[in-house]
Amino acid sequence: MVxxxxxxxxxxxxxxxxxxxxxMLYPVFWLLSSSVxxxxxxxxxxxxxxxxxxxxxxxxxxxxxxxxxxGRFFLNSIYLCLVAVIGTVISSSxxxxxxxxxxxxxxxLFFALMLGTIMLPGHVxxxxxxIMFHKIGWVDTFLPxxxxxxxxxxxxxxxxxQFIRGIPKELDxxxxxxxxxWFTLFFRIILPxxxxxxxxxAIFTFMGTWDDFFGQLxxxxxxxxxxxxxxLRLFLDSxxxxxxxxxxxxxxxxxxxxxxxxxxxQKYFTQGIATTGLKG
Amino acid sequence: MLNRKAITASMxxxxxxxxxxxxxxxxxxTDSASQPAGNAxxxxxxKVELRMSWWGSDERHERTQKAIELxxxxxxxxxxxxxxxxxxxxxxxxxTQIAAGNAPDLIQMGGNxxxxxxxxxxxxxxxxxGGILNLDDxxxxxxxxxxxxxxxxxxxxxxxxxxxxxxxxxxxxxxxALPTDQWTYEDFKSSAIEIAAKLxxxxxxxxxxxxxxxxxxSYLGGVGKELYRDGDRRFEKQDIVGWFAIWDExxxxxxxxxxxxxxxxxxxxxxxxxxxxGQVAIQGASASQIFGFQELTQDRLALALFPNGPAGSGMVxxxxxxxxxxxxxxxxxxxxAKFINFFVNDPEAGVILGSTRGVPPSGKIRDTLAAQxxxxxxxxxxxxxxxxxxxxxxxxxxxxxxxxFTKLLQxxxxxxxxxxxxxxxxxxEFMTEVDKLLLKAKAQ
Numbered sequence: 077m078v079x080x081x082x083x084x085x086x087x088x089x090x091x092x093x094x095x096x097x098x099x100m101l102y103p104v105f106w107l108l109s110s111s112v113x114x115x116x117x118x119x120x121x122x123x124x125x126x127x128x129x130x131x132x133x134x135x136x137x138x139x140x141x142x143x144x145x146x147g148r149f150f151l152n153s154i155y156l157c158l159v160a161v162i163g164t165v166i167s168s169s170x171x172x173x174x175x176x177x178x179x180x181x182x183x184x185l186f187f188a189l190m191l192g193t194i195m196l197p198g199h200v201x202x203x204x205x206x207i208m209f210h211k212i213g214w215v216d217t218f219l220p221x222x223x224x225x226x227x228x229x230x231x232x233x234x235x236x237x238q239f240i241r242g243i244p245k246e247l248d249x250x251x252x253x254x255x256x257x258w259f260t261l262f263f264r265i266i267l268p269x270x271x272x273x274x275x276x277x278a279i280f281t282f283m284g285t286w287d288d289f290f291g292q293l294x295x296x297x298x299x300x301x302x303x304x305x306x307x308l309r310l311f312l313d314s315x316x317x318x319x320x321x322x323x324x325x326x327x328x329x330x331x332x333x334x335x336x337x338x339x340x341x342q343k344y345f346t347q348g349i350a351t352t353g354l355k356g
Numbered sequence: 357m358l359n360r361k362a363i364t365a366s367m368x369x370x371x372x373x374x375x376x377x378x379x380x381x382x383x384x385x386t387d388s389a390s391q392p393a394g395n396a397x398x399x400x401x402x403k404v405e406l407r408m409s410w411w412g413s414d415e416r417h418e419r420t421q422k423a424i425e426l427x428x429x430x431x432x433x434x435x436x437x438x439x440x441x442x443x444x445x446x447x448x449x450x451x452t453q454i455a456a457g458n459a460p461d462l463i464q465m466g467g468n469x470x471x472x473x474x475x476x477x478x479x480x481x482x483x484x485x486g487g488i489l490n491l492d493d494x495x496x497x498x499x500x501x502x503x504x505x506x507x508x509x510x511x512x513x514x515x516x517x518x519x520x521x522x523x524x525x526x527x528x529x530x531x532x533a534l535p536t537d538q539w540t541y542e543d544f545k546s547s548a549i550e551i552a553a554k555l556x557x558x559x560x561x562x563x564x565x566x567x568x569x570x571x572x573x574s575y576l577g578g579v580g581k582e583l584y585r586d587g588d589r590r591f592e593k594q595d596i597v598g599w600f601a602i603w604d605e606x607x608x609x610x611x612x613x614x615x616x617x618x619x620x621x622x623x624x625x626x627x628x629x630x631x632x633x634g635q636v637a638i639q640g641a642s643a644s645q646i647f648g649f650q651e652l653t654q655d656r657l658a659l660a661l662f663p664n665g666p667a668g669s670g671m672v673x674x675x676x677x678x679x680x681x682x683x684x685x686x687x688x689x690x691x692x693a694k695f696i697n698f699f700v701n702d703p704e705a706g707v708i709l710g711s712t713r714g715v716p717p718s719g720k721i722r723d724t725l726a727a728q729x730x731x732x733x734x735x736x737x738x739x740x741x742x743x744x745x746x747x748x749x750x751x752x753x754x755x756x757x758x759x760x761f762t763k764l765l766q767x768x769x770x771x772x773x774x775x776x777x778x779x780x781x782x783x784x785e786f787m788t789e790v791d792k793l794l795l796k797a798k799a800q
Contacts, residue, residue: 306441
């Protein structure tokens, strides 16, 4: 009886979770089904199952633009994301190490200033930043999107600082006794131990860059440098006609990289978030 | 000890950073120094590079690029780089570019052209009219719409007109006669009620258009009034009460979309409109939007004039939907004017571009195109011609502070639809607010 009751509760629980999951996944199913439906059916038919399967949206989306294939946008986006991830992880981890472990004058002031930049809305800095990059001659290159990543990102610095503070100081002490300087301490001890936090920062940066539309829109003008978010919008004209089928087909493809990255890093991802802020 | 080390380290990194920065500056310096030299040698080879920005979807991108290539063939020495995107963010990017003095030479612009004229961002094209730029084929209203302070800031790319977009298949299914050129609000009401009744639950004869400014303006024209002229409103409280009474009657008969459903499925968004999936038979739309709607459904869509009132038609003459404008800071104004002329007058370019930007404004181009039009093209062309022929020849004046007026009408309409206020008290408030807006507009 007891086992039956337990089993019953577990069945109910799982059915409920499964149901909620399906509801949350509905938009994704809708997207998938719309990408293989004939255009006239996308907004008219309520059924998720198309009356007729068509893959022309995929070919139209991939090859349909003049002088360029959608694959180019994928390569651009991947390049941008990889460089952004490398830049963010290197610069943020170094800054975080300094804030967490090194006593330098005005440390708290600088830390507060850095946190202050998180509160600054992006729109305030947008135009001055654009003018600056325009004067340097960087507009319509990837540099305005990449270079800032190499000077740290306040949010990730904060995240990693919290994580490093959780690493026992005794490890530092013994490393120092064994003759480690700041650099060896950082590379040999702190960096390997804060791996989950670094992965978190990397995944967040990847997804943020992959999904970023506005920054890329502002700085990139040449279609050969377009990224996936910009490429998707090429089919959309809210004031006129849009090629919805192609948008949905390419959207399906564009969520794949994020999905793969997330599943690969999932283990560290949750660990990174769960352990920051807990003193060890 | 440690502290001192740390200070040295941070000093060191600061020095490194500074030198990195100054190196960057030097690079930029040599870059900009070498650039003028490149430009100086350019005139000898007569190479002019222009940038043109527009928004749209893939079809417009393709056709525009083809037209640009044709222009480059015909005008060796001029190259035009297209900077194109969807509509999302287009204006934001443009604003940023203008702020930085880096905007494209040629800019596609929508109804908000005045905003950019006020920012002094656009070039006056008047000096080129009659010479490089030929506008003989354009009707006067279209030229006037881009003329401010006696200067011409843009050339119309396509005309459109407000319209009632209807789902003809639904009319046929319900056995209701299609709208005629002469239909009245009585016809409109009986059609809507009949369609809703015959097609059953979840189907409506029309969207609630009481919040639609274009429809209201035509209604006022139909009762012999006007929305606005020369600084004043030209309507009274009882006109607005009459307007809301029509919609109230339809609402009570279940013939129009209930307020809550309409908020969730606004007719303005083609992907949410219930016209496309055969639930609502009539909505307001700009006529050229029929392309986007028709693509998404197998039902037959068509365009109807706004119903006539006791004083006849309240329709407004076709208006410019989009303009091609030039950036005030362009270095090659003549070439820019040359391209604009090519874009709107060249028959070959006209065939390439088709009606991707609405109906072409030049009568000659329109005639060339009519010969090879698709069924949807034909519906649109016929409608635009019908409006040009039947609409009263008065020049429509838009209500000043257009956005605020639109919002006000929307709020008033919703107050009534959601039964928060009676028609009488909602209209009282509306009139007070309208007068406040007029005062505010005068003060500006």
